Amino acid sequence: MSEVPRRAPTGNALFRPRITSAITEAVLEELAAHGYARLAMEAVARRAGVGKSALYRRWPSKQDMVIAVLSEFSVPLADVPEGVSLREDLESVLQALHDWLTDPHVATILPDLTAEAVRNPALAEAIRTTIGEPRRALGTAVLLRAVERGELPADLELELALDLLAAPVYWRLSVRHAQLEPDYFDRLVEHLLRALDARPTPQGQAHHNSVA
Known part of the structure; x- marks a missing residue:
């Protein structure tokens, strides 16, 4: 047949x-x-x-439409592949943040949306819960993996650590509108590791030495 x-x-x-x-x-x-x-x-x-x-x-409203589109576009960019060490994960996180902030749409939209959120509490709350919290949850997963590997202390202040990861790149690109030097991420990762009281595991140290 x-x-x-x-x-x-x-x-x-x-x-x-x-x-x-x-x-x-x-x-x-x-x-x-x-x-x-x-x-x-x-x-x-x-x-x-x-x-x-x-x-x-x-979507029932303009706000719902904008938040849904920006969330669908922004949240996946914060999801980075798991590396073998905190150093590698931080490099991926910072690169992903850079790629998001320098996207032509985001670079233009984000300042306006941030200013509008100051005037519009409902919009600010929607941004926080639909975009901010999911992105921070992905960052939290990166830090918790490092805690499980013994690279970060168990009493790590997660909220403070998350702010510390994002703030330098956001400030440099979105506030100062300054260029990043070729070794900027390398230097920033070194500072972050010290600030977070990171303790390299034998596996992570071996990987770092192999690519150094």
Whole structure:
């Protein structure tokens, strides 16, 4: 018996991912071009080439739309592969943070969104719970792995340590708008290891020596 050929997907099954991708890009572009306060659902729909109903089927408001898109874009960038040592993990974390902050969309959107959050407590809370907390949770996992390996003390102050990881790169790139020297991350990792009272394990030290 001959096999019945499968029909190629049509209609919504074919266009839904494409529409979602177009909307995501349109939200980022509208935010970069006009800022959060002046962003309009109509403009996003027009740029994406869809009707407003396509937006409202996904999100009930502008805030929900913006936070969902930024979360989907931002949170995965904080998820770094597990290395064999805290040093290697810190290098990955800092590189991931650099890549996020220097993304053309984020570099334009983040200052405006930060300022808007000062004026809009509901937006600030949405950013904190939907973007900030998930990114910090991924950073927490990196630090807890180091605690389990014996590289960091068991009484590590996690919240303070997380601030310490992100602050130098954010300050350098987003506040000072300064360039990073070629050895910036190497020097920063050395400072972070000392500040966190890191204790290299034999495995981590062997790996560091092999690549030094």
